Amino acid sequence: MTQSLASVVPGLYAHNEQGELELTGSFCAACQRYAYPRVEHCPECLQPTERKPVGGKGSIYSYTVIRTRPPFQLPEPYAVGYVDLAASGLRVFGLFHPEVIEQLRIGMPVALEEIPLGINNDGQPCLRPVFTPAVKSDEH
Numbered sequence: 513m514t515q516s517l518a519s520v521v522p523g524l525y526a527h528n529e530q531g532e533l534e535l536t537g538s539f540c541a542a543c544q545r546y547a548y549p550r551v552e553h554c555p556e557c558l559q560p561t562e563r564k565p566v567g568g569k570g571s572i573y574s575y576t577v578i579r580t581r582p583p584f585q586l587p588e589p590y591a592v593g594y595v596d597l598a599a600s601g602l603r604v605f606g607l608f609h610p611e612v613i614e615q616l617r618i619g620m621p622v623a624l625e626e627i628p629l630g631i632n633n634d635g636q637p638c639l640r641p642v643f644t645p646a647v648k649s650d651e652h
C-alpha cells in the first residue's frame with residue numbers, strides 16, 4: 513500500500529540488512545566522523561565524505577509538541593525533537609509518530625519508522641521517517 517508513495521526526500525533514509533530503517537548521513541574516513549544531514553565534504557578536514565547510514569535507533573534527548581497550524585498537512589498537534597542515535601552518536605532532529613505524542617518522554621528509546629504523513633513540496637502525499645517508541649506500550 514505504501515509502495516505507491518514516494519519518500520519526502522529521496523535518499524534521506526534506507527532499510528539495512530536487518531530490515532530496520534536508518535537515516536542516511538555521511539562519514540569522513542580521515543576524521544572518523546559522521547554527519548547528518550549528509551554533507552559532501554567533511555566540515556573538519558574538507559575531504560570528500562562517503563554516504564553511510566547513521567542509525568535509526570536511539571533515545572530522546574528533547575522534544576516539543578507543536579500546536580500551531582502545521583506545514584505540509586502534518587497532523588495537529590505534531591511533535592519534533594532531538595534523538596541521540598546509538599550507531600553514530602549523532603544528535604539528529606526529527607519528527608515523532610503523531611499517534612504517540614502523549615507517550616513521549618526524555619530518555620525514551622525510539623526507533624525510526626516510515627509512514628504516510630503529510631505532503632511534499634509538490635503537494636503530493638508522501639512517506640516520512642518518524643521516531644516511535646522502541647518498546648510497544650500496552651497502555652491502550
Ligand SMILES: [Zn+2]
Nearest residue numbers: 540543554557
Ligand atoms: Zn574529515
